[in-house]
Amino acid sequence: MATGRTHRPATRSRGIPEATVARLPLYLRALTGLSERSVPTVSSEELAAAAGVNSAKLRKDFSYLGSYGTRGVGYDVEYLVYQISRELGLTQDWPIVMVGIGNLGAALANYGGFASRGFRVAALIDADPAMTGKSVAGMAVQHADDLEKIIDDNGVSIGVIATPAGAAQQVCDRLVAAGVTSILNFAPTVLSVPDGVDVRKVDLSIELQILAFHEQRKAGEGQDDTAEDAGTETPAAAAKPARKGPDGDVPAVMQA
16 A cells, blocks of 8 residues: 555545535545445435435535446445545555644544544654653654654654644644645644645634534524513513604614
């Protein structure tokens, strides 16, 4: 199996939209589940439902891959698994380095999904001397002083940052200077990178804040419904009545 340092995904040269690229892993996950259950073919409607998209969008996405399925039969599951894996660059080995082996970094190191998708954790790196040599996920943690050598020795082009926010940019700069061109950032900060370097950001606190917004909105809608069912006025309706002006009703204005 080839290693990933010099490979560049075919998606850019073939003009596949970024939104389609972002959905390909969803299709692959659904197809892998079907493959594990020995399902030979799948319709666009069934696969779209499993991936959480509409079938028209799925068919459009697959047209960029040159895969149109067979009318009345659907898509060949195994071939689609191969085709999407190839487009995503998953038919080869991608060594990655993970920097920052605290609680989050250790949890990521123990995640089995990397290896099953073609991502081999080549090294775990931390700046804390007390972490050097400790075993995490069956690997000895290496010190950050050796970062550049580790990247060069392993032909790494993908780095994962799980450091505190204050250290993330410095780590990012060192990764880029050492030849890393793709970064998955778990640190709660925005990284500055030069052209040609791709960054994907995962911020769990932001995702929770978005969920909190939706929960608050649902709770507010529930209160409005309860007030209407009880025949009482909502706060907006109970506001100071409008007064007459030369051009008609003037909305009431609350005191500052």
